[in-house]
Amino acid sequence: MPVKLxxxxxxxxxxxxxxxxxxxxxxxxxxxxxxxxxxxxxxxDSAEVVPGSFLAITPHIGGLLxxxxxxxxxxxGFAWAVPAFHEGRRTYHSHMxxxxxxxxxxxxxxxxxxxxxxxxxxxxxxxxHWTFDPLQxxxxxxxxxxxxxxxxxxxxxxYGRSDSPLHSAIPTDRFIATWSLTAAxxxxxxxxxxxxAPPTGRLPDRWDPVLAAESRRRADRPQRIHLGNxxxxxxxxxxxxxxxxxxxxxxxxxxxxxxxxxxxFAKGYRIDRFVEALIxxxxxxxxxxxxxxxxxxxxxxxxxxxxxxEPGTS
Ligand SMILES: CC(C)(COP(=O)(O)OP(=O)(O)OC[C@H]1O[C@@H](n2cnc3c(N)ncnc32)[C@H](O)[C@@H]1OP(=O)(O)O)[C@@H](O)C(=O)NCCC(=O)NCCS
Numbered sequence: 001m002p003v004k005l006x007x008x009x010x011x012x013x014x015x016x017x018x019x020x021x022x023x024x025x026x027x028x029x030x031x032x033x034x035x036x037x038x039x040x041x042x043x044x045d046s047a048e049v050v051p052g053s054f055l056a057i058t059p060h061i062g063g064l065l066x067x068x069x070x071x072x073x074x075x076x077g078f079a080w081a082v083p084a085f086h087e088g089r090r091t092y093h094s095h096m097x098x099x100x101x102x103x104x105x106x107x108x109x110x111x112x113x114x115x116x117x118x119x120x121x122x123x124x125x126x127x128x129h130w131t132f133d134p135l136q137x138x139x140x141x142x143x144x145x146x147x148x149x150x151x152x153x154x155x156x157x158x159y160g161r162s163d164s165p166l167h168s169a170i171p172t173d174r175f176i177a178t179w180s181l182t183a184a185x186x187x188x189x190x191x192x193x194x195x196x197a198p199p200t201g202r203l204p205d206r207w208d209p210v211l212a213a214e215s216r217r218r219a220d221r222p223q224r225i226h227l228g229n230x231x232x233x234x235x236x237x238x239x240x241x242x243x244x245x246x247x248x249x250x251x252x253x254x255x256x257x258x259x260x261x262x263x264x265f266a267k268g269y270r271i272d273r274f275v276e277a278l279i280x281x282x283x284x285x286x287x288x289x290x291x292x293x294x295x296x297x298x299x300x301x302x303x304x305x306x307x308x309x310e311p312g313t314s
């Protein structure tokens with residue numbers, strides 16, 4: 001029997017006026033959702049699109065397929081999550097979240113994720129995972145600064161070759177985001193958004209002198225900076241532009257971030273902040289890795305490979 005989703009999206013719809021959030025319902029919606037995937041990810045053919053016939057299983061398996069509707073019932077975005085297991089816990093894996101380009105930056109993605117969170121919690125699920133491209137600064141900002149997700153895992157070439165223009169030309173390396181639904185930061189960010197005082201991604205002041213010294217380095221290379229128990233790794237402001245202008249640089253950037261992540265995650269570091277700094281009139285973006293603390297951290301430190309105090313910029 002399909003499970004009906006009991007939800008109240010009004011709280012979040014307030015922040016994206018003119019939009020209604022409700023579960024996708026019936027063949028027409030599922031087919032439209034398949035078309036939407038083509039529009040959002042720009043797939044040239046259907047091979048990578050999840051078909052309506054597969055989306056249809058969602059209510060039967062306890063999944064969450066939510067749509068954002070504008071005007072007279074026009075589907076403009078959606079979020080799809082399926083039940084999963086993670087380290088023995090019941091979780092959701094959120095496989096897709098997409099908003100039509102003309103409707104982006106109006107809090108619709110955020111509202112869909114908030115409803116997804118409420119529904120997961122109502123079912124006793126406290127954690128949702130998904131993947132995202134570590135080099136897409138917009139997605140990083142959305143996931144870390146707005147939702148409060150964190151990252152502890154990096155997977156090389158997760159999806160293999162993709163024909164989406166958003167994924168093309170470099171391997172599909174991915175972060176695995178962990179969204180701990182009742183974590184203090186997640187609860188705080190949600191409250192800040194609802195109070196219309198969104199959390200900022202400002203870098204703590206202690207980094208200012210280090211960044212000032214670093215600013216002399218070449219602008220086309222990612223900055224990698226170490227301060228005490230924290231580590232910054234720069235992300236390109238606009239990956240699509242970088243891929244168009246200098247594909248070699250984009251590939252190099254990916255390789256350097258991959259190496260840093262494999263090294264740091266193995267030592268128990270995690271990323272829960274995505275920060276920005278104004279350097280010589282240009283805004284630059286960084287992941288902030290934090291050293292492990294407590295028991296878990298000590299085990300990671302003892303059992304994993306050697307620590308290089310300051311991996312230099314190559
Ligand atoms: C990622 C995506 C789902 C975000 O949806 P959205 O409705 O535009 O996001 P919201 O309006 O809720 O964004 C909330 C905040 O996230 C951040 N953000 C979202 N997209 C961003 C972008 N492209 N660049 C920088 N920041 C971005 C911003 O801080 C934004 O708040 P602001 O506009 O007040 O600065 C949408 O851009 C999309 O569909 N992208 C293509 C598909 C995709 O990459 N999906 C994977 C998602 S992990």
